[in-house]
Amino acid sequence: MAAIRPLRGGWxxxxxxxxxxxxxxxxxxVLRxxxxxxxxxxxxxxxxxxxxxxxLLAGTPVPAPGPVAVDAEGRRCAEPSLxxxxxxxxxxxxxxxxxxxxxxxxxxALCAVHRVAADGPDRPRAYQAWTAPERVRLPETTARPGLWRRAVAAIDRPAPAWRGSFLHRDFHPGNVLFDGAGRVSGVVDWVETSWGPTDLxxxxxxTALALLHGPEVGLAFPGRYLAAGGALAERAGDRRYWRLLDALAYAPDAEKVAGPWRELGRTDLTAGVLAGRLEEYLAGVVDGPA
Structure with a gap:
């Protein structure tokens, strides 16, 4: 072993x-x-x-790390490691x-992920929802409790029918690497890989883009994905369901994502900024076109 250096941004x-x-x-x-x-x-x-x-991703257009070894139970390493x-x-x-x-x-890059073929034993587990109507915590200081209640009501229904695709399931800017020319050079953190709707x-x-760069950037991302060749649910109400299901998992304030992002230089992302952006993004999804 020549050197060990901690990497920032892990949550x-x-x-x-x-x-x-x-x-x-x-x-x-890299050791996780x-x-x-x-x-x-x-x-x-x-x-x-x-x-x-x-x-599975080796040899696909998706730039993912190559597997070297795994000690999933921590029998040889001090901690479970990959x-x-x-x-x-x-x-x-x-x-x-x-x-x-x-x-x-x-x-x-996300379109490339969704095009990965994963049939038979290669198919990952079905997706798991990260919140539910009864688990959503509304912010105590919001001036728009009605907005939050309408958002929760919109996911208080059976999940829409969906066509399955290979999902990263935790795809956001913190899990994507860029080279000096601005090209995507890597997609990392595949522990939540799932089978489910591309909408997720x-x-x-x-949601992550809305928190990082403002609600308008997050609201525009589905259109960017479609322009890149992706496909989403046909019905507006179904698209809205998946977007609210994700956004409400951050309630009440999105503070849980702040640590790694601040560690990477985004010290402007205070609790107040994140809470405000989450609420504005939620309003855009609830009241705007899907």
Whole structure:
């Protein structure tokens, strides 16, 4: 082992860059390790799934890490861990003049993810919803409680019928790497890979973009995805359902995502800013065209 360097921006796990020496010289790898009790408990399923998915993605147009080794139960490592190749590029979250170009690149990359063939034993598990009407916590200080109640009422129904696709399930700017020319050079964090409607991945990225760059950027993302060649639910009400299902999982204030983003330089994302953007985005989804 030549060097170990922590990587910033992780939320569920500790990420380290390892420089290892071998017969062919030095090689850079990434080690993901689960530390908290919740993720250590679920590590066997999560890390085994990610290791398998990374193998499936090898040779596809999706730039994902290559799997090297996995110790999903932490029998050989101090913690449950996955070892993978290091991808070039970096996470780009800055509020700058290249946001529009990055959003277009995100849309194209997500289309590539959804085109991955995963039949038979390669098909991942069916998606899991991350909230439900009875679990949504409304913000105590909102001046628009009626808006929140209407949003919750819109998901208080059976899930719409959907056509299955391969989903990343946690696709957002924090899990995408860009090279110096602004091209997507990597898509990481595949522990939640699922089978479900493309609307879910689009909704998740749209919510994150709304929080990072403002509600209008998030609201425009589904259109960017369609322009890149993607497909969404045909009915407006169904598209609205999936977008609200994702956005309401952040209630009441979206503060839980702030730590990694601030660590990556977005110190402007205060609790108040995130809460306000989440509510404005929610209003745009509830009252605007789907």
């Amino acid at each position: 569920t796990s500790r990420m380290c860059r390892l420089t290892v020496e071998g017969p062919d010289g030095e090689r850079a790898l 390790s689960f530390r908290t009790p919740f993720f250590r408990r679920h590590a066997p399923g999560l890390l085994t799934r990610e290791h398998r998915v990374l193998g 070892l993978m190749t290091l991808l070039p590029g970096a996470v780009r979250l800055a509020e700058d003049g290249r946001v529009g170009a990055r959003v277009e690149a995100l849309a194209a 991945d689009v909704a998740h990225c749209a």
